[in-house]
Amino acid sequence: MTVKEFSDRDDIESLLFKRKLIFSSDELQKVLKNNNYFNFFNGFESLLLYQRSPKLFKGETLSDFIRLNNFDKELSKEILSLTKTIESKLKNSIAYHFSWKYCNTIPKTMEYTNKQNFLDPRDVLNYPFRDAQNWKICNDFDEFYLFKANYSRKLMRENDHITFSIYSHNNRALIPFWVAIETLEFGAVIRLLHYLDREVMQAVMKDFNLPISDRFTFLNMIDLIKELRNHCAHGSLACRFRSPKKIHLDRTLIHRFKLEPKYHNQGNNFSPSVISLFDTLKVINYFTDTKKVYKIIQKVIYQNNRYFKGKYDLNERLLSRMGETQLKKWKDVLN
Numbered sequence: 001m002t003v004k005e006f007s008d009r010d011d012i013e014s015l016l017f018k019r020k021l022i023f024s025s026d027e028l029q030k031v032l033k034n035n036n037y038f039n040f041f042n043g044f045e046s047l048l049l050y051q052r053s054p055k056l057f058k059g060e061t062l063s064d065f066i067r068l069n070n071f072d073k074e075l076s077k078e079i080l081s082l083t084k085t086i087e088s089k090l091k092n093s094i095a096y097h098f099s100w101k102y103c104n105t106i107p108k109t110m111e112y113t114n115k116q117n118f119l120d121p122r123d124v125l126n127y128p129f130r131d132a133q134n135w136k137i138c139n140d141f142d143e144f145y146l147f148k149a150n151y152s153r154k155l156m157r158e159n160d161h162i163t164f165s166i167y168s169h170n171n172r173a174l175i176p177f178w179v180a181i182e183t184l185e186f187g188a189v190i191r192l193l194h195y196l197d198r199e200v201m202q203a204v205m206k207d208f209n210l211p212i213s214d215r216f217t218f219l220n221m222i223d224l225i226k227e228l229r230n231h232c233a234h235g236s237l238a239c240r241f242r243s244p245k246k247i248h249l250d251r252t253l254i255h256r257f258k259l260e261p262k263y264h265n266q267g268n269n270f271s272p273s274v275i276s277l278f279d280t281l282k283v284i285n286y287f288t289d290t291k292k293v294y295k296i297i298q299k300v301i302y303q304n305n306r307y308f309k310g311k312y313d314l315n316e317r318l319l320s321r322m323g324e325t326q327l328k329k330w331k332d333v334l335n
Contacts, residue, residue, distance in 0.1 A: 012037065019055050023062035031062065035069065036235070043237045044068045047317045050310065059309050067307065068318070071300040076238040078292050079284075083229035086287045087186050089207070090222070094192055095178040097203040109174040115147040118195040128216045132248045132271075133223055137194050144191060146180075159183055186226050193219060208287065220250040221283050228280050239322050241277040248273050257282045260323075276323025282333055294334035301327060 009032045013025060031040065044065055050058035102111040111117055121127045121138040130138050145151065152173040156162050162183075167175045184192070196204065202212040210218050224243055231241050249261050249272040259279045261272035281290060301315050308314045319325045 009033075012041075016041075019057050021057045021060060021062065027062055031066070039235070039237055040065060040069055043072075043240065047314060047321065048310070050312070058311060064308060064310075064314075067300070067303055071296065071303075072237050072239050075293065075296050076232040078296060079228060079232050079238055082284055082288050082290065082293070083186075083225055083232075086225060086284070087189065087229075089287075090189055090193070090204075091181045091184070092178070093204045093207045094189070094196065094200075095176075095181045097200050097207075098196065099177045100203075101200055103177055106169055106174065109169075109176055110152065112177045112180065113146050113151050115142070115144070117197070119197050119201075121194060128250070129220075129248050133246055134194070137191055141195070144195070145188075146192075155180060155183065186229060190219070190222055190226060193222065214252070217250045217252045217256070220253050221286070223247050224275070224280050224283050225287075228277070228284070239277065239318065241280065241322075243273065243275050243280060245273050249275070253283075257286075278323030278330070278333070285334055290334040294330055297322075297330055297334075298327070 009029060012032060013028055016023065016028070045055070046052075047068065048057065048060045048064055049055055050060065098112060098117075102114075102117045103109055118141075120141050121130075121134070122141060127134060127138055145154075148154075152175050155175055156164060156167075156173065162175060162179060164173055167173060167179070181189070181192075193201070193204070198212065201215060205212055205214065205218055208218070224247065227243050227247055228241055232238050245264055249259065251272070253259065254261060254272060257279070259275050259282070261279075262274040263270040263272055264274070281293060284290060297319075300318070304314050304318070315327075316325055319327065319330070324330060
């Protein structure tokens with residue numbers, strides 16, 4: 001793909017007209033004012049083009065693009081809601097079990113800022129994916145900002161609801177872990193999971209019905225959830241999601257969820273990475289109910305059957321993009 005010159009809205013209208021897309025000028029101008037052209041048109045034209053070289057539509061309409069974009073927005077919104085649910089449960093579990101062990105009296109309130117209470121991954125022989133997604137987690141342990149001096153002061157400065165008048169004792173700032181952890185981004189929560197000692201991690205994993213022996217499989221599951229969350233949060237099309245190459249996959253995870261990753265050459269080794277939205281939703285379904293995701297997909301399939309008059313199977317193209325062409329398998333996994 002080459003870099004293209006800027007095109008104004010009239011140029012885009014002329015281009016789509018030449019490609020024989022069916023639309024009204026007023027409706028198209030409204031769409032262009034309210035949507036990113038790349039996501040709205042380029043994101044779906046591979047599904048809707050009757051002919052790809054040269055690009056040509058044959059009976060496809062602007063309404064087809066609108067329907068698919070609305071579907072993706074609804075899908076992305078639901079995925080974000082599910083990942084927020086998982087993130088909230090993780091935060092609650094970490095704060096509770098860590099505080100139970102290390103912050104169980106007022107003088108010990110700030111023990112979550114003491115790195116001596118955490119596992120340093122550098123002390124673990126052959127820490128998984130140390131040269132991939134866990135490189136920074138392992139090598140920047142000392143730099144984790146919970147461990148930095150004046151962390152409590154920074155927390156108060158950046159969060160209006162955390163004030164010295166509320167969170168202090170004997171003229172010393174004391175901010176409970178369950179308050180502080182709510183200010184952490186998902187990436188920081190994942191680092192915390194890596195740094196939890198065996199006893200605390202075992203208790204956290206029990207909340208998710210997993211044994212401590214699955215520690216690194218569990219962490220790999222959270223890696224995938226974070227990538228899908230970030231993909232949707234940054235406005236990328238949910239239906240085009242693929243996990244990035246940098247996220248290597250645990251073979252136990254692949255086997256347990258019957259994932260179908262691609263394999264990439266990583267330093268003389270072929271490592272599994274890159275899975276589809278369908279496979280990633282299998283992982284999310286372990287943590288929370290994904291029935292609404294299936295209903296959203298089912299709805300667009302029925303809409304396409306009703307309104308689409310193309311000369312090919314649009315639903316097959318859409319489901320294939322997301323990683324599974326059979327709607328029944330989506331139902332089996334998500335329902």
